[in-house]
Amino acid sequence: MDCRGLKKLSKPNTHTPCYILEEEALLRNLKILDSVQKRTGSKIIMALKGFAMFSVFPLIRQYLCGISASSIDEARLGYEEFGREVHVCSPAYSDSEFDELLNYADHIVFNSFSQWKRFKATVAGSKKKIMCGIRINPEHSEVKIALYDPCCQFSRLGTTRNNFEENELDGISGIHFHNLCELNSDSLLRTLKVVEDKFGIFFARLKWINFGGGHHITREDYDIDLLCNLINDFKKQYPIEVYLEPGEAIALNAGVLEASVIDIIYNKMNIAILDTSAAAHMPDVLEMPYRPVIKGAGTSGEFKHTYRLGGATCLAGDIIGDYSFPEPLKIGSKIVFEDMAHYTMVKNNTFNGISLPSIAIRKKTGDIQIIKKFGYEDYKNRLS
Ligand SMILES: Cc1ncc(COP(=O)(O)O)c(C=O)c1O
Known part of the structure; x- marks a missing residue:
């Protein structure tokens, strides 16, 4: 069918x-997420890796600004079925898929400077205006289980401060980090402090920053006031667009x-x-x-x-x-x-x-x- x-x-x-998806519960979650957007002026996009039941995209797009994809197929699904902002963030893109990806994405996050240098010219040659970002690895762990900790030892996810090539930022308008999983806003507070200490000197050059996913915003005991305060404080100091890309919180x-x-x-x-x-x-x-x-x-x-x-x-x-x-x-x-x-x-x-x-x-x-x-x-x- x-x-x-x-x-x-x-x-x-x-x-x-x-x-069986509960429509009322989904709506409750979306309203909570939207309240964060309204209180902070930040943008929340949905990570399709966590939830991609596209028959309910028409409802979700009334509240959320777009989607975050981790592959070309997720990007295409978001582009074709969601129809708002399409952000892509993957540990690596292959030559064979990159041209097609440009059709769907409006934000592309590169995991390393080697990937950025490899695809920079292709992005520049695209007719579409695409915002490019670098995923950083703050080397600060909040997740206890190594399988789910993007900042675990020898992690391949994101560029560490040592590997951050500050002379290669021409064309980069954003920074992305993701180090949480099912966590509360106190974890984000601690992470943000580390990110600022290590990478804050580059924020003046940016147009946007993505705080990743793993924010359990729709869980009953989640401290939404703390989340809103820390986004508002951040935006006061750095007047750039703030994105969050939870997956689980949408359908929790x-x-x-x-x-x-x-x-x-x-x-x-x-x-x-x-x-x-x-x-x-x-x-x-x-x-x-x-x-x-x-x-x-x-x-x-x-x-x-x-x-x-x-x-x-x-x-x-x-x-x-x-x-x-x-x-x-x-x-x-x-x-x-x-x-x-x-x-x-x-x-x-x-x-x-x-x-x-x-x-x-x-x-x-x-x-x-x-x-x-x-x-x-x-x-x-x-x-x-
Ligand atoms: C880069 C990135 N963004 C967002 C998410 C979504 O996280 P969650 O579903 O825990 O909110 C993940 C999950 O692994 C991720 O790796």
């Missing part, structure tokens, strides 16, 4: 696995993954096998790792009936976790994983040939509309 042709599900609760707590129990077995404990998979449909559960919240369930032993929940793939470690329920599970029982809109649809895969979850939206009226279903062709087309 074409993703634009929204079609109502006759029996919405019978179709699993399915990601704005969707669920609904699955069903397809078998129950016993091997020294009760084990329920689901028609979903941590490895294929919620990879961050294994990668991060973290334990997703399940609606109505508790930790092991909290309620009377405890089960280990596992996916329908062959991977021994395809385990979501141990959960307890007030009532025994049965074949067909629905399991609703909370907060599954971000870093799921964009990361999922068809490992073992298991089907991708459908994508649906719960409208403000409560109606569920299936936007996309996947089938055999989606599996096959990726393989040859």
Whole structure:
């Protein structure tokens, strides 16, 4: 079905696995983000790596200024479907894709001076006015897990102060940094101080700065006042455009993954096998790792009936976790994983040939509309 042709599900609760985006929750997040833009005059763009469900772009673009892409395909999606500012930031661009990228991007961030020097002439020769920036690495870690820390030892992400070629800034109008992940504004405050200490002498030459992503702005305990104060203070000192490019904050707590129990077995404990998979449909559960919240369930032993929940793939470690329920599970029982809109649809895969979850939206009226279903062709087309 074409993703634009929204079609109502006759029996919405019978179709699993399915990601269901909550329209009202998305709107709540967008209004929070917009309040930051209004209080600070900064611009917030959405990082497509975290959330790229383009059927809701028309709603999102009423609030956010554009998108941030990390590849040519994300840039094209943003250009074609979002239609406002398209910023691109990647660890490296290849010669074969760069010309095409110029069609979509209006801001291009280079990870190194070697990349900037390689593509500078191509950008200058473009008919389109493109703003170029350098990603810096402030060498200041706030993220505790190395896998998610862009400032970890030997990081390839961004140019360190030692490698910053101040004589090569002709044509560079911006600086980009990104060193946060699911963090509060105190982390940004500390980072900004380091960035200013190391790179502040170059700010007078800039038109814009991008504070990257990882700002958990829509989380309940996020200190929005501190964020707004530090952006306002920054802008008073340096009158340049400030961008933020969160991904997760756009869709935080704005969707669920609904699955069903397809078998129950016993091997020294009760084990329920689901028609979903941590490895294929919620990879961050294994990668991060973290334990997703399940609606109505508790930790092991909290309620009377405890089960280990596992996916329908062959991977021994395809385990979501141990959960307890007030009532025994049965074949067909629905399991609703909370907060599954971000870093799921964009990361999922068809490992073992298991089907991708459908994508649906719960409208403000409560109606569920299936936007996309996947089938055999989606599996096959990726393989040859
Ligand atoms: C350069 C850059 N910008 C933005 C983001 C979005 O971060 P988040 O989804 O945590 O807000 C990321 C995430 O890895 C990133 O690498």
